[in-house]
Amino acid sequence: MPSPIIFYDLPSTLSVNAWSPNTWKTRYALNIKGVAYKTEWVEYPDIEALAKKIGAPPTGAKADGSPSYTLPIINDPNTGKVVSDSFLIAEYLDATYPSGTTLFPPGTKPLMAALEAGVIGAIGSIFPYQLASSCYILNPSSEKYFRATREATYGKKIEEFSPAGAQRDADWAKAKEGLVAVDGWLSKNGGGKFVMGNTVTYADGILGAWLTWIKITNGESSAEWKDFASWHGSRWGTYVSNLQSFATIV
Structure with a gap:
């Protein structure tokens, strides 16, 4: 074995x-x-x-x-x-390990790379908020490193990345609008649970990872995740739930 x-x-x-x-x-x-x-x-x-x-x-x-x-x-x-x-x-x-589930069905690698670029582009407006949320859940040594490197990159304190107010609200609204296109892509999969219909692939690893980041760093019971999960006919909350059997942590 x-x-x-x-x-x-x-x-x-x-x-x-x-x-x-x-x-x-x-x-x-x-x-x-x-x-x-x-x-x-x-x-x-x-x-x-x-x-x-x-x-x-x-x-x-x-x-x-x-x-x-x-x-x-x-x-x-x-x-x-x-x-x-x-x-x-x-x-x-x-x-x-070819005997396991195929992550990249033939010819799909370019499309999966494009999917990731599309998802990042769609939700990029909330990255400052998400980076701050990520910093706050880290252990002390990682929090210190993460804070120092990200603050050096962005030229401001983590607390200033996405303060509550009109700009944060606009950033979330922009992400919701950005995901309209991704929702449209998924609507063409024949009604399946995953990106490629009812066949799970690495495309789900990509999309699932970005959505799981938002869910975990904000908290499943948070207003932010509940709102996000409800967008586009609850597309995103349902999708993450469909991936639960592949979210095992060992």
């Missing part, structure tokens, strides 16, 4: 622990694929040292040109492969 893949994820102060949209893409992919894995939790300041220790490739470059290391990362003891980046991880899982 294959050994479990080691999946490195970012923890939080919440009981569910997992919160990051980028790592949720990989968690959904692992659960959809049906391969055995186990989670190891890594705080933000410890990611670079871990990546270098296990030989994980960088996923970008810092402002000074040095390599940047991010999660998700998987370490597969069955093959000795260490893979970074959620899309590359999903590709690896399909190539290495």
Whole structure:
């Protein structure tokens, strides 16, 4: 029997622990694929040292040109492969474990990349709010790192990212309008539960991850999530509920 893949994820102060949209893409992919894995939790300041220790490739470059290391990362003891980046991880899982559910049906990779760009574009107006919400649920060492790096990028305090008021309301209204297009795309899937009808794929890992981020960081009982979930005929709340069987945290 294959050994479990080691999946490195970012923890939080919440009981569910997992919160990051980028790592949720990989968690959904692992659960959809049906391969055995186990989670190891890594705080933000410890990611670079871990990546270098296990030989994980960088996923970008810092402002000074040095390599940047991010999660998700998987370490597969069955093959000795260490893979970074959620899309590359999903590709690896399909190539290495073909007997599981196919994450990328033939010819769909470009469409899934386009889907992600479309979703990010649709909800981008609430990213400042979401970044602040994410900061507030982190453990102390990660909160300090997250706050310092995001404040340096945006040039203002986390508390100033999306203060309550007219601008925040406008940002949420813009996201609702932006998701009209995504709702329209899903309306063409024949009435199925997932992006591609009744066939679950990595497209659901992508869309599900971004929606799950909003649900978890705000709280399932929050006014923000309840409002968001109700948009477009309760499309988004129903969709996340349909993915619940693939949201296992192990």
